Amino acid sequence: MLLPQKGGGWCIAVIDILLLLPIPRTRADIDDVDRAILQLLYEGFSGKEIGQQLGLSHRTIEHRVERLKQGFGARSTSQLVALAIAGGLEST
Numbered sequence: 001m002l003l004p005q006k007g008g009g010w011c012i013a014v015i016d017i018l019l020l021l022p023i024p025r026t027r028a029d030i031d032d033v034d035r036a037i038l039q040l041l042y043e044g045f046s047g048k049e050i051g052q053q054l055g056l057s058h059r060t061i062e063h064r065v066e067r068l069k070q071g072f073g074a075r076s077t078s079q080l081v082a083l084a085i086a087g088g089l090e091s092t
Contacts, residue, residue, distance in 0.1 A: 033054065033056075036054060038084045040054075042081050047062050047065065048061075065080070068084075
């Protein structure tokens, strides 16, 4: 990383940046539909689009996402996706 100095010039800094995520909980109760939902969330689809692709109502998708967030201890859908990736579920 290149950092500007007060008196002029530049300083090279080597910084080790780590992504700090909580250790993902092991989820034994994730079925194929949950894995498909996580994959489609990862790809950027909305709940309505996921429902259309999976043949489920968008309300069912919303309920499943909320259950997944609770199970993973995630506050948001973005955090859910990050925790799922950290837990190795992105390759589904």
